[in-house]
Amino acid sequence: xxxxxxxxxxxxxxxxxxxxxxxxxxxxxxxxxxxxxxxxxxxxxxxxxxxxxxxxxxxxxxxxxxxxxxxxxxxxxxxxxxxxxxxxxxxxxxxxxxxxxxxxxxxxxxxxxxxxxxxxxxxxxxxxxxxxxxxxxxxxxxxxxxxxxxxxxxxxxxxxxxxxxxxxxxxxxxxxxxxxxxxxxxxxxxxxxxxxxxxxxxxxxxx
Numbered sequence: 170x171x172x173x174x175x176x177x178x179x180x181x182x183x184x185x186x187x188x189x190x191x192x193x194x195x196x197x198x199x200x201x202x203x204x205x206x207x208x209x210x211x212x213x214x215x216x217x218x219x220x221x222x223x224x225x226x227x228x229x230x231x232x233x234x235x236x237x238x239x240x241x242x243x244x245x246x247x248x249x250x251x252x253x254x255x256x257x258x259x260x261x262x263x264x265x266x267x268x269x270x271x272x273x274x275x276x277x278x279x280x281x282x283x284x285x286x287x288x289x290x291x292x293x294x295x296x297x298x299x300x301x302x303x304x305x306x307x308x309x310x311x312x313x314x315x316x317x318x319x320x321x322x323x324x325x326x327x328x329x330x331x332x333x334x335x336x337x338x339x340x341x342x343x344x345x346x347x348x349x350x351x352x353x354x355x356x357x358x359x360x361x362x363x364x365x366x367x368x369x370x371x372x373x374x375x376x
Contacts, residue, residue, distance in 0.1 A: 192240050210250070232253065311369065
């Protein structure tokens with residue numbers, strides 16, 4: 170008697186994949202949910218790259234606007250959050266290369282959505298305790314200052330690996346470099362960051 174073959178069911182799409190599918194059919198409510206899910210991580214990435222909260226918020230805003238425009242061509246060859254980080258990283262790089270024009274985005278080719286259609290970033294700062302928030306802000310400022318002293322390629326590696334906690338394959342995908350290059354560049358970047366921090370840290374800065 171032949172044995173029954175278990176039917177392999179395809180995995181259920183993730184919430185991101187479901188929302189992206191809806192977005193590609195023009196659902197702006199779904200896109201607002203994607204913004205809500207990812208805005209904190211995108212803003213944090215931009216802040217650590219640029220070191221300026223105002224610029225970081227505007228670059229994060231522009232990242233989501235660009236993502237909305239590009240979603241019809243998104244082929245899901247990478248996860249949505251990986252693809253979104255790649256957009257953010259490229260915009261941070263472009264800001265340094267081409268300069269920053271407040272309120273106008275970075276690329277003339279991107280059609281900006283009307284004000285009422287723009288995703289609103291609602292970013293939460295600080296922590297549960299005022300004292301803890303102060304110390305964290307001071308520590309973050311020291312690290313941001315040190316990161317700003319690194320070349321772009323080293324800063325990207327440190328932020329994506331040690332702050333965002335992404336694996337090597339994701340970082341390679343975002344930066345479009347070989348996995349081996351990620352490892353070697355990370356080693357050099359960590360060494361460079363340690364040297365910058367050791368030169369800048371004072372005894373009273375160590376909590």
